[in-house]
Amino acid sequence: MGRYVLLNVIRGILTLLAISVIVFFLARLTGDPIDVLGPENMAPIDEQALRDKWGLNGSLVEQYFAFLGNAVRGDFGPSFKYPDESATSVIADRIPRSLQLGLAGVLLTVLIGIPLGVLAAARRGSWYDRVAKGIALFGQSVPEFWLAIMLVWVFAVQLGVVRTSGRAGWSSIVLPSIVMAVFGIAALLRLFRSSMLDTLGSEYVKLARLKGLPRSRVVWKHALKPAASGPLTFFATIAVRLLTGATVVEIVFAWPGAGLLAYEAANARDFPVVQALAMITSTAIVVMNLLVDILYAYLDPRVRLGQKVMA
Amino acid sequence: MSTMEPVLTVDGLRTHLFTRWGTTRAVDGVSFTLHRGETLGIVGESGSGKSMLALSLVRLTPEPAARILAGSVVLDGTDLLTLSEKRMRKLRGSAISMILQDPHQSLNPVFTVGNQLAEAVHVHRPELAAAAVRERVLDGLRKVRMPAPERRLRDYPHELSGGMKQRIVGAMAISADPRVLIADEPTTALDVTTQQRYLRLLREIQRETGVAIILITHDFGVVAEACDRVAVMYAGRIVEQGPVREIFDRPRHPYTRALLDSRPRRDVRLDRLPSIEGSPPSLVDPPPGCRFAPRCRLAAERCTAEYPELTAVAPGHETACWRWEEVS
Numbered sequence: 001m002g003r004y005v006l007l008n009v010i011r012g013i014l015t016l017l018a019i020s021v022i023v024f025f026l027a028r029l030t031g032d033p034i035d036v037l038g039p040e041n042m043a044p045i046d047e048q049a050l051r052d053k054w055g056l057n058g059s060l061v062e063q064y065f066a067f068l069g070n071a072v073r074g075d076f077g078p079s080f081k082y083p084d085e086s087a088t089s090v091i092a093d094r095i096p097r098s099l100q101l102g103l104a105g106v107l108l109t110v111l112i113g114i115p116l117g118v119l120a121a122a123r124r125g126s127w128y129d130r131v132a133k134g135i136a137l138f139g140q141s142v143p144e145f146w147l148a149i150m151l152v153w154v155f156a157v158q159l160g161v162v163r164t165s166g167r168a169g170w171s172s173i174v175l176p177s178i179v180m181a182v183f184g185i186a187a188l189l190r191l192f193r194s195s196m197l198d199t200l201g202s203e204y205v206k207l208a209r210l211k212g213l214p215r216s217r218v219v220w221k222h223a224l225k226p227a228a229s230g231p232l233t234f235f236a237t238i239a240v241r242l243l244t245g246a247t248v249v250e251i252v253f254a255w256p257g258a259g260l261l262a263y264e265a266a267n268a269r270d271f272p273v274v275q276a277l278a279m280i281t282s283t284a285i286v287v288m289n290l291l292v293d294i295l296y297a298y299l300d301p302r303v304r305l306g307q308k309v310m311a
Numbered sequence: 312m313s314t315m316e317p318v319l320t321v322d323g324l325r326t327h328l329f330t331r332w333g334t335t336r337a338v339d340g341v342s343f344t345l346h347r348g349e350t351l352g353i354v355g356e357s358g359s360g361k362s363m364l365a366l367s368l369v370r371l372t373p374e375p376a377a378r379i380l381a382g383s384v385v386l387d388g389t390d391l392l393t394l395s396e397k398r399m400r401k402l403r404g405s406a407i408s409m410i411l412q413d414p415h416q417s418l419n420p421v422f423t424v425g426n427q428l429a430e431a432v433h434v435h436r437p438e439l440a441a442a443a444v445r446e447r448v449l450d451g452l453r454k455v456r457m458p459a460p461e462r463r464l465r466d467y468p469h470e471l472s473g474g475m476k477q478r479i480v481g482a483m484a485i486s487a488d489p490r491v492l493i494a495d496e497p498t499t500a501l502d503v504t505t506q507q508r509y510l511r512l513l514r515e516i517q518r519e520t521g522v523a524i525i526l527i528t529h530d531f532g533v534v535a536e537a538c539d540r541v542a543v544m545y546a547g548r549i550v551e552q553g554p555v556r557e558i559f560d561r562p563r564h565p566y567t568r569a570l571l572d573s574r575p576r577r578d579v580r581l582d583r584l585p586s587i588e589g590s591p592p593s594l595v596d597p598p599p600g601c602r603f604a605p606r607c608r609l610a611a612e613r614c615t616a617e618y619p620e621l622t623a624v625a626p627g628h629e630t631a632c633w634r635w636e637e638v639s
């Protein structure tokens with residue numbers, strides 16, 4: 001198990017290094033930042049000062065390692081848009097807000113998506129199953145912005161039960177987190193329904209019933225645990241998307257999180273902020289995948305021992 | 312076997328499967344009696360309804376396709392078919408339990424063997440403390456002659472051989488001292504030596520506990536080795552039943568006769584019975600007469616018109632054939 005975790009950590013670090021190369025050189029591809037962003041006809045002495053400040057001295061390779069060294073310490077240089085603040089501090093303000101919204105979205109996704117999928121499989125063919133199928137179809141096909149606007153219109157404009165935008169009180173988080181969760185709920189519902197149908201038809205589930213276990217226990221223990229590892233990988237993708245700031249939802253609800261910031265920073269060509277966001281998001285994805293791999297090993301003992309699992 | 316005290320009496324059991332393609336009459340009027348301490352073999356070709364019969368006895372037929380339409384399954388005076396699901400559940404494993412065909416598929420891959428064994432004890436004896444449950448689990452493993460049982464508890468199924476898994480499933484099945492144990496082809500997935508060791512083990516457990524066993528197989532060799540009585544199933548019905556010796560020496564149904572004649576040699580394992588001409592009939596809309604008639608050498612006009620009920624031809628020996636006197 002220790003070896004398994006270590007291998008995954010190493011793989012994660014290598015992934016991040018590769019991403020840092022891409023992030024760094026992509027920004028440089030558009031040209032020398034001084035030409036793009038510096039004032040025109042700068043005095044050489046001012047230009048040198050700016051180069052020092054932005055870390056643009058030496059060869060590209062040297063610059064990359066300087067960038068990497070700083071990035072590891074969480075330093076991505078000053079924001080271009082807000083020169084008095086570092087890119088990191090610009091982001092640091094926004095991330096907790098995205099996390100808050102993302103966490104609410106993830107919780108809704110898990111707490112609604114998994115039970116709906118499990119029950120749909122356990123009662124296959126019933127009216128409940130048909131309703132669940134309808135929910136899945138709706139959730140996977142409805143465009144996020146359309147749903148967001150409809151919810152705002154119904155609940156904020158018509159009924160006036162929640163605020164339309166911004167962060168004010170707990171009620172303001174309800175609509176955006178629902179919008180964020182809908183796709184994931186539909187996806188988990190479908191994935192869990194189909195993997196549960198497999199395990200419910202298995203011989204070991206039959207044996208669990210033969211032992212005299214109540215059907216509910218067989219469903220939620222013997223069928224669910226082996227059914228969970230498949231959808232898990234997909235869940236990680238959804239969770240990262242939600243936790244690192246869902247741009248569309250943040251824009252529609254004017255939620256001041258990282259997603260909205262990414263949109264603003266890209267518009268303002270604020271490279272340090274964009275780079276910092278990219279690196280932090282990537283790190284979140286890598287960490288999330290690591291957690292999933294560990295959870296995966298917990299769910300399936302064959303993974304733990306480094307054996308191949310047949311899907 | 313000597314006392315002939317009935318434990319399980321099945322009468323007129325009928326289980327049909329309702330599917331898009333029609334109604335499969337998988338179990339179509341089956342009656343038999345199982346006595347204390349005896350082993351009853353049920354033989355028949357693939358698809359003759361043996362597994363569906365077994366699952367009907369514990370009321371775990373596939374949902375929602377299967378329905379038990381008629382009959383009674385009386386275990387120690389209680390008709391299982393009239394019980395609520397809650398009461399039936401309490402009898403599963405404790406009064407009547409079952410070993411499935413494939414040990415490789417029978418255990419849950421994501422829980423330890425110890426966890427799965429303990430669960431079987433705990434569900435019927437919730438008042439027992441963890442240590443007492445563990446003791447009973449180890450006891451069960453010893454009963455199935457598992458070497459170093461303590462060390463097995465933390466293993467996952469994939470760490471064990473097929474023979475070991477089948478022993479664990481066996482230990483699970485007898486852990487709550489059932490009166491009846493159904494073993495649905497418990498050895499087909501095992502190699503020949505493991506198979507024979509397992510059959511011997513079942514015999515020993517039976518001697519120690521007095522459990523009555525229903526042993527499902529399509530191999531008459533297994534019947535000869537492990538059973539006291541045998542019932543031959545064809546197309547959802549029992550066509551002949553009686554003491555093993557009697558059936559071997561004096562089969563009174565052409566189908567039994569054909570099965571015995573086509574018995575593969577000991578060293579050859581075949582899943583089909585190649586020398587019977589024709590194929591088993593479809594269980595969807597079977598003809599009115601004897602279902603074996605289309606493949607039967609002795610078939611006469613009456614055979615295709617009217618179904619022969621089981622009739623006694625010798626003490627404890629019954630056959631469902633109009634022309635049984637001509638068989639032998």
Ligand SMILES: Nc1ncnc2c1ncn2[C@@H]1O[C@H](COP(=O)(O)OP(=O)(O)OP(=O)(O)O)[C@@H](O)[C@H]1O
Pocket residue numbers: 328330335337355356357358359360361362363364373376529594
């Ligand atoms: N889940 C199911 N849905 C519909 N029909 C089924 C189902 N399971 C079995 N059947 C049908 O029921 C009939 C009896 O099957 P059963 O499994 O009892 O045969 P069997 O005698 O156990 O055969 P085998 O020796 O291959 O195990 C067959 O015609 C089979 O096609």
Ligand SMILES: [Mg+2]
Pocket residue numbers: 361362363495
């Ligand atoms: Mg079968």
